[in-house]
Amino acid sequence: xxxxxxxxxxxxxxxxxxxxxxKLDEATPEQLTALQVTPSNTKVSDYVLTLAHDVESLAVxxxxxxxxxYDPGGMSRAERELGALAASMVNRCIYCAAVHxxxxxxxxxxxxxxxxxxxxxxxxxxxxxxxxxxDFARKSAEAPPAAGPADMDALRNAGLSDAEILDLILSAALxxxxxxxxxxxxxxxxxxxxx
Amino acid sequence: MTLFDTTILNTSGLxxxxxxxxxxxxxxxxxxxxxxxxxxxxxxxxCGAFGHDLRAALAARVAYHAGEHALADHYATAAGDKxxxxxxxxxxxxxxxxxxxxxxxxxxxxxVAAEDISGLQAAGVSDADVVxxxxxxxxxxxxxxxxAGLRLxxxxxx
Numbered sequence: 001x002x003x004x005x006x007x008x009x010x011x012x013x014x015x016x017x018x019x020x021x022x023k024l025d026e027a028t029p030e031q032l033t034a035l036q037v038t039p040s041n042t043k044v045s046d047y048v049l050t051l052a053h054d055v056e057s058l059a060v061x062x063x064x065x066x067x068x069x070y071d072p073g074g075m076s077r078a079e080r081e082l083g084a085l086a087a088s089m090v091n092r093c094i095y096c097a098a099v100h101x102x103x104x105x106x107x108x109x110x111x112x113x114x115x116x117x118x119x120x121x122x123x124x125x126x127x128x129x130x131x132x133x134x135d136f137a138r139k140s141a142e143a144p145p146a147a148g149p150a151d152m153d154a155l156r157n158a159g160l161s162d163a164e165i166l167d168l169i170l171s172a173a174l175x176x177x178x179x180x181x182x183x184x185x186x187x188x189x190x191x192x193x194x195x
Numbered sequence: 196m197t198l199f200d201t202t203i204l205n206t207s208g209l210x211x212x213x214x215x216x217x218x219x220x221x222x223x224x225x226x227x228x229x230x231x232x233x234x235x236x237x238x239x240x241x242c243g244a245f246g247h248d249l250r251a252a253l254a255a256r257v258a259y260h261a262g263e264h265a266l267a268d269h270y271a272t273a274a275g276d277k278x279x280x281x282x283x284x285x286x287x288x289x290x291x292x293x294x295x296x297x298x299x300x301x302x303x304x305x306x307v308a309a310e311d312i313s314g315l316q317a318a319g320v321s322d323a324d325v326v327x328x329x330x331x332x333x334x335x336x337x338x339x340x341x342x343a344g345l346r347l348x349x350x351x352x353x
Contacts, residue, residue: 018309018312018313019312019316019322019325019326020322050326051326051330053322053323053325053326053327054239054243054323054326054327054330055241056235056236056239056240056241057232057235057236057239057327057330057334059235060228060231060232060234060235061232061330063228064225064228064229064231064232067222067224067225067228068225071222071224071225073221074221074222090305091304091305092304092305093304140340140343140344141340143260143261143301143302143303143304143336144260144261144262144302145261145262145339145340145343145344147343147344147347148347149347149350151347152347152348152350162214162215162217162218162348163218163221165344165348166215166218166219166222166345166348167222169340169341169344169345169348170222170225170341172340172344173336173337173338173340173341173344174337176333176336176337176340177333177334177336177337178333179304179333180300180301180304180329180332180333180336181329181330181333183304183305183307184300184304184307184311184312184329184333185312185325185326185329187309
């Protein structure tokens with residue numbers, strides 16, 4: 001048995017699709033090609049097999065995702081993860097929040113920031129720089145987007161360059177996309193270990 | 196299409212002379228891939244149940260809801276006889292389940308639940324079309340936020 005999670009956690013859960021994923025042995029040549037450009041080549045997840053239903057979108061989204069999150073230069077990887085996490089918390093994508101809180105903690109070799117965020121949400125005790133980054137990404141993720149000139153000023157006052165701010169806009173916006181797939185098309189689940 | 200003709204840069208008012216031209220040019224691959232994503236999501240070869248005109252109307256609807264009127268106009272011009280659905284208040288009895296799902300996924304994302312997907316399935320929407328619809332709404336969520344952010348960066352928001 002497995003149960004659906006409703007609370008934020010850094011312990012990455014499983015993901016159970018709400019639609020039937022594409023079966024790998026029934027995939028078209030186009031689907032097989034798109035499945036190979038995902039970050040994990042060794043095992044194709046149910047999530048990616050679900051997205052393979054729209055193979056044209058999957059084929060362009062995977063390299064775009066990797067470029068926004070991992071291309072060198074601009075904002076640090078950990079700070080891009082903070083942008084991703086802020087959006088995932090607004091949209092309550094438990095799975096995305098777990099993955100990107102965990103990556104943030106690993107990159108920083110420190111769980112303090114993500115512990116604070118999961119315990120206190122937008123009232124977390126953060127450095128001025130993390131505060132500016134988190135608030136901008138959080139407000140950008142609202143619908144309609146609610147970040148304003150004061151939030152942009154806060155980023156500049158915290159010392160962010162144009163290149164860093166651009167990467168933050170992109171990483172937070174990317175999770176507006178990812179959350180609407182992961183949170184909408186499936187449930188975050190944890191296997192019951194039994195008594 | 197040049198970098199500054201991509202929908203995101205063009206709609207956010209960026210030009211090769213802009214102060215932000217250098218920063219955006221350093222991420223040219225991302226803006227070009229974002230344009231390829233627009234093509235894949237709005238004008239795919241395999242449309243499933245949602246033709247290009249209906250996709251354009253739904254995209255315009257999401258953009259209007261998000262307050263991105265220039266982007267909404269960009270899509271509304273491609274909506275053909277579906278253009279009435281671009282109005283966020285418009286309803287169509289034959290497409291009610293699709294419009295309800297699009298509006299909720301775009302604007303109350305955190306509240307989407309298993310019942311919203313099973314409702315689409317019960318209305319006869321195939322699993323592949325559920326995924327196509329999610330990709331459309333999800334891409335628009337990305338595109339409107341990048342445009343809004345770039346306009347803020349330039350100090351031209353609002």
